Amino acid sequence: MNIVEISQKRYTTKHYDKSKKIPKDKLDQLLTVLKNSPSSVNSQPWHFYIIDNDAAKNKILPAITDFNRPRVTDSSHTIVFCIKTPLDEKHLANLLEQEDKDGRFPNPGLRHSQDQGRHHFVNLNSSTIESQQAWEGRQLYIALGQLLFAAAAIGIDSTAIEGYDSAKMDELLGLKSLGLKSVVLASLGYRADSDGNAHRPKSRLPEEQIFTFL
Known part of the structure; x- marks a missing residue:
């Protein structure tokens, strides 16, 4: 399929x-x-x-x-x-270490940037x-x-x-x-076999009601 x-x-x-x-x-x-x-x-x-x-x-x-x-x-x-x-900080530090182990940071600058960026969005929320x-x-x-x-x-x-x-x-x-x-x-x-939902047609709103192309 x-x-x-x-x-x-x-x-x-x-x-x-x-x-x-x-x-x-x-x-x-x-x-x-x-x-x-x-x-x-x-x-x-x-x-x-x-x-x-x-x-x-x-x-x-x-x-x-x-x-x-x-x-x-x-x-x-x-x-x-x-x-x-x-x-918390323990989780964020664990993420950073794992990313480092997985080769995500070719240089220290990228590691620092990732850490700072993640902290920014976590703090923002x-x-x-x-x-x-x-x-x-x-x-x-x-x-x-x-x-x-x-x-x-x-x-x-x-x-x-x-x-x-x-x-x-x-x-x-x-x-x-x-x-x-x-x-x-x-x-x-x-x-x-008794699951009636399997035999009902799917129902969704038509495309013109849910999509807007700008």
């Missing part, structure tokens, strides 16, 4: 086939996509919890809104997307705790979009889930003590 066909066929899965599991090679591909996702000034302000067994599913289930629980229990995997709270977390959350949604499209490209169904209690999720996973906060979830797996 080309990218247009993928976008036309991809949809939000409502019912999963619990008997079908994502093969390790395909899961590894999706995790690599998450790892490689773009973020503002390469801030990578994220951490991902991979839920792939019944014990882990049951652990987070109290935080999931009732109507979304089957999307966790029946899917192959659920990923909890978390931001760092706060996005950190006037309050809420503004920093909102900025980090926007980076997570870039990663979420990458994941949903990549999953569809290799024949895996998905559901983005905002219907959950974030405070409860943070408590269940002990995220506060780790300097993390959950933002959104994504379930991955294979649709059930």
Whole structure:
């Protein structure tokens, strides 16, 4: 399939086939996509919890809104997307060192420039705790979009889930003590035959309503 066909066929899965599991090679591909996702000034302000067994599913289930629980229990995997709270100097220094190890800086001047530029944009979006977390959350949604499209490209169904209690999720996973906060979830797996959403036509506004060419 080309990218247009993928976008036309991809949809939000409502019912999963619990008997079908994502093969390790395909899961590894999706995790690599998450790892490689773009973020503002390469801030990578994220951490991902991979839920792939019944014990882990049951652990987070109290935080999931009732109507979304089957999307966790029946899917192959659920990923909890978390931001760092706060996005601190330790993380920024770690990023810089990793970029250096990966050969991003042919000379010291570029290293300094990258560090200064990243600090500028982090500070620009950190006037309050809420503004920093909102900025980090926007980076997570870039990663979420990458994941949903990549999953569809290799024949895996998905559901983005905002219907959950974030405070409860943070408590269940002990995220506060780790300097993390959950933002959104994504379930991955294979649709059930009973998934009615698979048989409904996609509905989107027409191009003339959403595109303006200047």
